[in-house]
Structure formats: C-alpha cells, structure tokens
Amino acid sequence: MKKILALALAAAMSLSLAACGGNNNGGNSAASNPPAASNPSNSSTDPGKEENKPAIRVGAIYITSQNDVAGYTFQHHNGITTAMRNLGLDPADLIVVDNVPDNDDTAVANAIDTVVNQGADIVFGISFGYINAMNDKAEDYSDVIFSHGTGYMANDTNFNNYFGRIYQARYLTGIAAGMKSLELGNNSIGYVAAYNTDYAETCSGINAFALGVQSANPDAVVHVNVINAWGDEALERQAAQALINTYNCCVISQHCDSAQPQLVAAENNVFGCGYNSDMTEQAPTAHLTAAIWHWDVYYQTAIQAAIDCNGDASKFVENMSGNAYYAGLAEGFVDASPLNESIAAPNTKAVMDAVRDLMISGQWDVFSGQKLSYVIKEDGAVEVHTEPADLVDNQGNVIVAAGGPSVDDGVIKGSMNYNVAGVQEG
Amino acid sequence: MNDPINVLTLFLFNIVLVNIPLLYGTTGEIVVEKAGSLNLGVEGTMAVGAIFGYLAGCMTNSLLVGLAVSFLAAGLCGLLFALLTVSLQANQNVTGLTITTFGLGLYFFVGKGIGERWPAMTGASALVNGFAPKELPLLSKIPLLGKVFFSQNLLVYLGVGIAALIWWYLSYTKTGLRLRAVGENPGAADSVGVNILLYKYIHLVAGSGIMGLGGFYMALYMSGSFEGSNCWINGYGWIAIALVIFANWNPLMAIGGTLIFGFFNTLQIYSGPLAGAFPGVLGWLNAVPAQLFKALPFLITAIVLVASSVRKREGSGQPAALGLNYFREER
Numbered sequence: 197m198k199k200i201l202a203l204a205l206a207a208a209m210s211l212s213l214a215a216c217g218g219n220n221n222g223g224n225s226a227a228s229n230p231p232a233a234s235n236p237s238n239s240s241t242d243p244g245k246e247e248n249k250p251a252i253r254v255g256a257i258y259i260t261s262q263n264d265v266a267g268y269t270f271q272h273h274n275g276i277t278t279a280m281r282n283l284g285l286d287p288a289d290l291i292v293v294d295n296v297p298d299n300d301d302t303a304v305a306n307a308i309d310t311v312v313n314q315g316a317d318i319v320f321g322i323s324f325g326y327i328n329a330m331n332d333k334a335e336d337y338s339d340v341i342f343s344h345g346t347g348y349m350a351n352d353t354n355f356n357n358y359f360g361r362i363y364q365a366r367y368l369t370g371i372a373a374g375m376k377s378l379e380l381g382n383n384s385i386g387y388v389a390a391y392n393t394d395y396a397e398t399c400s401g402i403n404a405f406a407l408g409v410q411s412a413n414p415d416a417v418v419h420v421n422v423i424n425a426w427g428d429e430a431l432e433r434q435a436a437q438a439l440i441n442t443y444n445c446c447v448i449s450q451h452c453d454s455a456q457p458q459l460v461a462a463e464n465n466v467f468g469c470g471y472n473s474d475m476t477e478q479a480p481t482a483h484l485t486a487a488i489w490h491w492d493v494y495y496q497t498a499i500q501a502a503i504d505c506n507g508d509a510s511k512f513v514e515n516m517s518g519n520a521y522y523a524g525l526a527e528g529f530v531d532a533s534p535l536n537e538s539i540a541a542p543n544t545k546a547v548m549d550a551v552r553d554l555m556i557s558g559q560w561d562v563f564s565g566q567k568l569s570y571v572i573k574e575d576g577a578v579e580v581h582t583e584p585a586d587l588v589d590n591q592g593n594v595i596v597a598a599g600g601p602s603v604d605d606g607v608i609k610g611s612m613n614y615n616v617a618g619v620q621e622g
Numbered sequence: 623m624n625d626p627i628n629v630l631t632l633f634l635f636n637i638v639l640v641n642i643p644l645l646y647g648t649t650g651e652i653v654v655e656k657a658g659s660l661n662l663g664v665e666g667t668m669a670v671g672a673i674f675g676y677l678a679g680c681m682t683n684s685l686l687v688g689l690a691v692s693f694l695a696a697g698l699c700g701l702l703f704a705l706l707t708v709s710l711q712a713n714q715n716v717t718g719l720t721i722t723t724f725g726l727g728l729y730f731f732v733g734k735g736i737g738e739r740w741p742a743m744t745g746a747s748a749l750v751n752g753f754a755p756k757e758l759p760l761l762s763k764i765p766l767l768g769k770v771f772f773s774q775n776l777l778v779y780l781g782v783g784i785a786a787l788i789w790w791y792l793s794y795t796k797t798g799l800r801l802r803a804v805g806e807n808p809g810a811a812d813s814v815g816v817n818i819l820l821y822k823y824i825h826l827v828a829g830s831g832i833m834g835l836g837g838f839y840m841a842l843y844m845s846g847s848f849e850g851s852n853c854w855i856n857g858y859g860w861i862a863i864a865l866v867i868f869a870n871w872n873p874l875m876a877i878g879g880t881l882i883f884g885f886f887n888t889l890q891i892y893s894g895p896l897a898g899a900f901p902g903v904l905g906w907l908n909a910v911p912a913q914l915f916k917a918l919p920f921l922i923t924a925i926v927l928v929a930s931s932v933r934k935r936e937g938s939g940q941p942a943a944l945g946l947n948y949f950r951e952e953r
Contacts, residue, residue: 265848421891424912424916434888438632442895454847454852
C-alpha cells in the first residue's frame with residue numbers, strides 16, 4: 197500500500213514539475229502578445245499557445261527590501277514598478293528576492309535561481325557585488341535576460357550592464373553649492389563620501405561636484421571626509437559634523453545613503469546637497485538640491501527591449517544597441533532635484549538650467565579641457581562662457597590639456613583614481 | 623581656522639558623544655550576565671527601546687517619557703528572554719539571537735508601518751533640548767577636559783551615572799552580592815535561600831531596560847530620522863557584548879572600554895583633520911587604511927580574551943555559571 201502511495205506521490209510531483217516547465221517556456225514564446233492583465237493560466241501541454249500571460253515576467257534581486265521607504269533599493273524598486281506600469285504590466289507580477297547580500301556569490305546565485313524558476317524572463321540585479329554570479333548565470337540560463345546595475349561585465353547576447361552619468365547631475369548640484377558659498381563669502385565646502393579614489397564612481401562624483409563648485413566660485417575648496425561604507429548613519433553624521441567643525445564648511449554635499457549629512461547641516465545652520473532622493477523633505481532649511489536618478493528611464497527602455505526580443509533572449513543586447521547602457525542628463529536618466537529656491541543663492545536656478553541645457557545639447561561635458569563661467573545680466577538672464585583651461589588633478593598633473601576633449605567614458609566609469617585641483621581629503 | 627587644539631578637542635568630544643550608547647548596552651549586558659544569563663539580543667533590545675522610546679517621546683514631547691518607555695519596551699524584550707530561558711529553560715544563545723532578529727524586525731515593522739506619518743524630532747522641542755549640550759558648572763571650565771567630559775548632553779551624564787551606580791550596586795550592596803552568587807553558583811545561592819527565579823527575572827528585565835536607554839540615545843543622536851534600510855543601532859549592540867568581556871564584567875572598566883572602542887570608531891572620521899592639524903606628529907594617520915581602525919577594537923578584545931584565559935580564573939570577572947540554565951531539580 198505504501199509503495200503505491202509513494203508512486204502516486206512521485207507521479208504527482210513529476211507532473212507538477214512538467215507543469216512548471218511548461219509555464220516557463222510559455223512565458224518566453226508568448227512574449228509577442230500585447231500586454232495584458234496578468235493572469236498566469238493553468239499549464240497546458242503545448243507551450244507558446246497561451247493568450248492570458250503577461251508580455252514578459254520581470255524579476256529583480258535587491259540588496260535590502262522592496263518595502264523600504266527610502267534609500268537605494270527603494271529608488272530601484274520605484275523605478276522598476278513605474279516602468280512596468282508605463283508599459284501596461286502589473287507591478288504585482290514583479291518577482292523579487294529581497295535582502296541578498298552582495299558579498300556572497302552563492303546567495304546571489306540562489307536568488308537568481310529562485311527568480312528564474314518562478315518564470316522571470318529578465319532579471320535585474322541592482323548591486324555591484326552581484327557581478328560574478330550574474331555573469332555565471334547568464335551563461336547557465338541563455339534563454340533569460342540578465343541586466344546588472346553599476347557593473348562592468350556583459351556578453352553579446354543576453355547580459356548587459358547599466359549605469360548613468362550621475363557626475364553630470366553632481367556638477368549641477370556643485371553649481372548650487374558654489375553660488376551659495378559665494379553668497380556667504382565662505383570658500384569651504386564639505387563632502388561626505390562613501391569612498392574616494394577606491395571607486396571611479398565615488399571619485400568622479402567628487403570631482404564633478406568640485407568642478408561645478410569652482411565654476412561658480414573658483415576659490416572654493418572641497419573637503420572630503422571618507423567613511424568607508426556605502427551607508428552608515430552614525431559615521432555619516434560624524435563625518436558631516438567633523439567637516440563643519442574643523443573646516444567651518446558652509447555647504448555639505450554627500451555620496452552616501454542616508455539623509456544624516458543634510459540633517460546635520462540643518463542643525464548647524466549651514467546648507468547641503470543630497471543624493472539619491474530630494475532630501476528637502478528631511479532638511480527643508482538646509483537642503484539646496486540633490487543629484488538624483490530616474491531609474492524608471494532605464495528600466496522602461498530595458499523591459500521594452502526585452503519584450504521586443506519576442507522570446508529570443510539572445511537579441512537583447514542588440515535591441516539595447518550595446519551591452520553597456522550609459523545615459524545621462526540628455527536621456528533624463530539623471531538630474532538635479534528641484535532647487536530649494538527659498539534658500540538658494542539668487543539666480544542659481546537660471547545658471548543650473550543653462551548648464552543643464554548645455555550638457556543636454558552635447559556641446560560640453562564635465563571632464564573636458566573647457567571651463568565654464570557665468571555672466572548674470574541685469575534682467576536675470578544667464579550667459580554661460582566656455583574657455584579653454586587645463587583639467588588638473590590636485591597633485592598638479594594635467595589630465596586634459598586646455599581645449600582638449602572630454603575624458604573617456606571608460607575612465608569616468610571604471611578607472612578614475614585622482615582628485616581634481618581644489619579637492620582636499622581629510 | 624584649523625587650530626590644532628580645537629581639532630583635538632572636537633575629536634575627544636565626539637568620542638564621548640558618539641559612543642555612550644555602547645556604555646548603556648555594556649552596562650545592561652553586565653547586569654544580565656552577572657545574573658548568569660548570556661543575552662546575545664542586545665542589538666534587538668536596543669532597537670526596540672530606540673523606536674518606542676523615540677515615538678513616545680515625540681508624542682508627549684517629553685524626554686522623561688521617552689526614557690521611561692524605552693526602558694519599559696526594552697525591558698519587555700528582557701522579560702521575553704527571561705521567560706524563555708529561565709522559566710522554559712531554552713538555550714540562551716539561540717534565544718538571544720532570536721531576540722535580536724525579533725527586535726530588529728519589530729523596529730522595521732513599526733517604522734515602515736508609520737511611513738509618511740513618521741514624526742520629525744524638530745517637532746519635539748523637549749527631545750531636542752534634552753539632547754543639547756549642558757555645561758556643568760565649574761567642571762566645564764577645565765581646559766580641554768571641561769569641553770570633552772562636562773559639556774555633554776544629559777544622557778551622557780546619565781549613562782556614566784548608571785554605570786557607576788551599577789558598579790556600586792554589584793560591589794557594595796547585599797543584593798548585589800547575592801546577584802553575583804546567582805551568577806557564580808546558583809545552586810549554592812539557592813541553598814542559602816536566595817530566590818533564583820526572582821533575581822534572574824528582575825535583573826534580566828532591568829539590564830535589558832538599560833540597553834533600551836542606549837537605543838533611545840542613538841535615536842536622539844540620529845535626530846530620529848528613520849530611513850528604513852539601516853537600523854539606528856547599526857551594530858553597537860554587538861560591540862557592547864564584546865565590551866563586556868573587554869571590561870572584565872566591571873561597569874567602571876566599561877566606561878574606559880567604551881572610550882577606547884570609541885577612540886578607534888571616531889578616529890576613522892577624524893584621522894584626516896588630525897593629520898592636517900598635527901602634520902609632524904600625526905601626519906602618518908592619512909596612510910593608515912580605515913579598515914584597520916574598524917578592526918582594531920576587536921583585535922584588542924581577542925588579545926584581552928587570550929590574556930584572561932592565560933590568567934585562568936584569577937581576577938576574571940566572568941560569572942562561573944554564565945550561559946548555563948539553572949534547573950533546581952538537577953542541583
């Protein structure tokens with residue numbers, strides 16, 4: 197009797213496995229269907245003939261939780277769900293694994309397995325450390341699309357990476373900080389950084405901010421305090437306080453997760469530039485503007501490209517016209533959050549808008565041999581002047597000679613390891 | 623502007639300001655461990671004390687209510703721990719870890735549940751004022767030390783006061799002596815009529831309550847800004863457990879231990895300014911990797927552990943029955 201029962205159970209199990217497999221294939225080949233209300237139908241023996249499936253199943257792997265109310269994961273989750281809604285997909289169908297540590301390849305691989313086994317056709321991994329696991333799994337699951345945020349690995353078929361020219365946004369926030377320091381007559385500006393020259397991302401951010409500051413106030417010095425963690429509220433707070441107390445900084449900018457530096461700025465009656473989200477809400481009396489991401493811009497592009505693959509995941513990179521997505525102000529991927537005009541220096545908004553237009557036009561970029569300066573006319577109109585000037589690091593080496601072209605994207609993304617003149621660590 | 627003495631004063635001032643929550647956690651854990659229980663739930667207990675204390679303090683705009691609620695909320699975590707380990711004889715290590723997971727979960731659950739309606743600390747003037755520096759008369763006039771030790775906020779003085787009080791209680795009172803007996807040899811204490819159950823319950827709850835005060839301190843230090851991805855306590859609870867060993871179960875030593883751990887914690891932020899202010903003497907600080915500052919306190923703890931085990935039991939403050947559940951019938 198027991199044997200019969202065991203046999204029956206085994207049969208039931210293998211049937212249900214087959215059913216799952218059928219679902220997966222169905223998801224891929226049914227991708228051409230118009231976006232429809234999600235309603236995964238019962239498995240059929242003939243995959244690819246199902247009508248009620250969503251155009252695509254999206255999966256994501258998060259470093260913290262989709263239920264966060266602020267921070268990095270929150271921004272990405274917001275971006276993915278917004279993109280899905282715009283494309284007529286139901287965000288409730290998003291397949292998520294939360295709290296995947298980015299220093300544990302096995303955990304990431306398991307999370308990817310989980311998402312793929314639930315039928316995801318495209319998997320987004322948002323943290324840099326997922327890079328190796330995603331690279332391996334892109335090979336294992338050649339019928340699934342993998343897209344890795346902030347990384348540098350990719351292949352020519354189903355695996356790409358994405359990041360943005362956040363340095364352009366930081367340059368804009370630097371203008372706001374520089375103009376405020378000019379108004380206050382205080383040339384000391386602080387920057388709480390997760391890391392400095394260890395990562396091109398942090399390093400280019402500091403440099404772009406400093407160049408923006410100097411375009412408005414050439415005498416300003418940017419003091420950097422490094423906390424050696426992407427997010428640590430206690431250290432962020434200490435670092436901001438130390439910058440204000442030791443260097444008498446009048447503006448505190450940041451590349452770290454929490455709003456603590458802005459709160460510290462508010463408590464000390466100085467000003468600040470945030471990151472990731474518009475922190476005016478947390479520090480209305482201090483926060484000028486923040487460098488922010490519009491992640492939905494990328495996610496919408498990527499999910500659309502995945503839908504256009506019609507089930508052939510290997511076409512994804514071709515549809516994205518390249519395996520490394522790197523967009524900026526022009527695509528609306530990054531920006532400075534709305535300026536807090538009640539506390540910003542006069543005309544700041546006009547200057548920021550003019551420089552934003554200049555960068556969007558593609559005529560000028562941050563790390564080039566052209567320096568910006570501003571002439572503000574009596575009627576408030578702004579004239580942006582460009583003049584050739586050496587781009588020099590703080591050891592005196594010339595990075596780009598006067599009039600020279602912009603530093604390579606590859607350097608900005610991957611290998612920048614110097615600070616420009618006017619940046620002082622410690 | 624970069625006056626060397628000013629930088630040094632700021633550095634020392636911040637060592638005290640930022641790290642006092644460690645002292646609360648350590649003192650609380652010493653009370654618990656002296657009763658023979660090893661509670662690894664300090665992190666979670668502090669988180670629970672922090673969030674409920676902060677919310678209550680904001681709602682009533684009262685520092686005292688905040689302190690009381692953080693003590694009670696964390697005390698409830700202690701009660702849960704006592705119920706599980708003392709009455710139900712559950713494994714202390716596992717239960718402690720459970721309390722940490724539970725406490726952090728509750729912290730995020732409550733914080734995210736409140737969401738948009740989260741109260742800002744600027745709306746509770748009593749909390750802002752309560753955490754503002756208060757200069758003690760005369761003492762604060764001492765050069766350097768006056769600013770570092772006697773121009774701090776009320777909760778710093780309270781934390782040091784509690785540590786001193788617990789030291790006196792453990793060393794010089796009859797109940798303190800009995801408590802130590804419970805931790806060393808509950809069977810012997812039981813045989814002379816000490817109510818083990820009562821002693822354990824009271825001190826586990828009280829010790830956890832003290833940890834909760836440290837959580838409340840952390841909440842105020844962070845200006846009550848709830849971000850949802852990181853917890854305010856941020857590992858301080860774990861460091862407190864290491865500090866108990868470092869301080870050899872002595873609350874007075876815990877004050878010193880807190881300052882030493884704090885020294886390295888704050889040094890990673892101030893290494894740059896210090897190197898700039900004293901280029902000749904401290905210029906080398908810029909070359910030290912920050913990871914070393916993060917690791918050093920734990921390295922020292924490891925060395926202290928080795929040293930104390932070489933010394934064997936002599937002079938060690940570790941209760942002999944630490945971590946062992948007391949079951950009367952097995953006496």
